[in-house]
Amino acid sequence: MAVLQQNKAATRPPSYYIRQRLVQNKPAMVGLGIIVLAILVAILGYAIMPDSTPNANNGIVQIQKKNPGFATQVLRIASPTPAAAVNPIEFILSGAPEDYTEIPIESYTFKGDSLQVQPLRSNNALADQPRTFALKEIIADPENYTAGSEMQQIIQDKYIQNKTYWLGTDKAGRDVLSRLILGTRISLGIGFVAVLISLFVGIVVGAAGGYFGGRVDKLMTFLMTVVWSVPSIMLVIAISLALDSKGVWVAFVAVGLTMWVEVARVVRGQILGLKEKTYIEAAQVLGVPEKMIIFRHLLPNMIGPLIVIATANFASAILIEAGLSFLGLGVQPPAPSWGMMVNEGFQLIGAKAGLYLVLLPSLCISILVLAFNLLGNGLRDAYDPKIPLTNG
Incomplete structure (x- = not known):
């Protein structure tokens, strides 16, 4: 019987142990639950809002x-x-x-x-x-x-x-609860698009530099260093000026283009180590095209680190978007954004209602960012084979 159990455990794929470590991490599961709830709220949107007018703008x-x-x-x-x-x-x-x-x-x-x-x-x-x-x-x-x-x-x-x-009204007499619910959609949407853009650009730049090396690697490293040295706010302003527009989609693109450097650095470092493996050298000797080697043999081995980075970038994107909207560089009125709502409350900070208008969207930002950080930490631990399972 013991032999059968050992054989069964030996045939389990690595993904089984990753899931088990993640499920056993209670803070990560709490974060995942908050994220799932936020996604449901964002999807339902107008169906559960007290004010179902466009942009919850019935003031x-x-x-x-x-x-x-x-x-x-x-x-x-x-x-x-x-x-x-x-x-x-x-x-x-x-x-x-x-x-x-x-x-x-x-x-x-x-x-x-x-x-x-x-x-x-x-x-x-x-x-x-x-x-x-x-x-x-x-x-x-x-x-x-x-x-x-x-x-x-x-x-x-x-x-x-x-x-x-239930959560009061803002300076225009609009329902704060409805605007917070709709702000969830905007924050998650910007985070999702920004992560996709950062993954695409970061994987392309990092894979090219790490695999080809030489001048290509020097050029990609120089590009990463330059972008890394520019403050995100300044880069977003430059992108907004280049596109001659401000709004939701400009914020999506701008935030995404400020977050790809970390992805590129991780991908480059991983490929520098993986390309020396025997199976990569064998594929090169057999004449396998370089594009196939990168996308079929190298990148699949980096799914774990990329998922962890994407989760952390999701939280960073929400914070960047909130900061940009607070400064008036992100989502534009009347579309609700948590950062813009904090700014509206800040302008009324002397009034009692201003306290709620600052506190409520700030809590939403903090809780959602904390949820993504908890999930990111849980995923990092789940992909670490050195961490033992409590059972099974």
């Missing part, structure tokens, strides 16, 4: 800079021209435009075929005078309008709602 001036947990009644007045319908895929990707106007109110009374409301007192002004709306002005289909108590009940059920802003 109400009367309720700007409210603290978490603020609740109010809202009167919805249907627009004369309804917004175009969107299919479920479009809704998940970009939301749906609103086809109504919202007015926060303190109280309301019906008077025949009209509705009198007391608008909510705003932060910087006295309470507005009561306003009166004809019921026909409120409903979406005035052609089916019927006077009487039945129509008043329809108004109460469909057009007067209680809204709670």
Whole structure:
């Protein structure tokens, strides 16, 4: 029986032990759980946001800079021209435009075929005078309008709602929770694209320098040294000026092009050691094309280190994007970005609401970056064969 167990263990592939070490690393699994949750939130996006308008940009001036947990009644007045319908895929990707106007109110009374409301007192002004709306002005289909108590009940059920802003509102009266949820999509999207760009450029440059050596290696090393010496912020500014644009996609490309040097250095170092192996020399003697040697025999042996670097770069990309958006060089309004939200809160730091506007997106950035770092450390340990398994 013991012999059978030893034979079974001997036939297990290295990937089995990598998975086991990763699963046994509790901090890494916590980080992985946070990342999976963030990915689900980013994918669902508008489907789980209280404000499902594009960019969560439905601002109400009367309720700007409210603290978490603020609740109010809202009167919805249907627009004369309804917004175009969107299919479920479009809704998940970009939301749906609103086809109504919202007015926060303190109280309301019906008077025949009209509705009198007391608008909510705003932060910087006295309470507005009561306003009166004809019921026909409120409903979406005035052609089916019927006077009487039945129509008043329809108004109460469909057009007067209680809204709670669980994380408060920003300086434009927008829902902070919705913008944080959408900011998750932007942070993960920039991290993903930046990691892909950095892996592609880093693998090409590092593999060319490490395998061919000589002048090619000197040129690639010089290129890595130059890029490494330029601050990321300055490089992003230069890329933005070169592309003559600022926005989400420019931030994607700019962040990616600032992170490939570390990948190239690791790939170069690994290839310098691997290309001296006997199986590489045998492939060269047999006339195997150099491109096939690099992509079939060398790079597959570096998957572990590359995964660890990609995880660390993901966290770095989120931090770089947040810093750029804070400075106004990354994602541009009205698209929500955690870094831009921190900047908006920083401008209101004297107000109580400013504390929440700085603290909430900062916590999101910190938790997500910590999750990627925990997972990266776990992957590093998982690929280390010297670390024993606790069982099996």
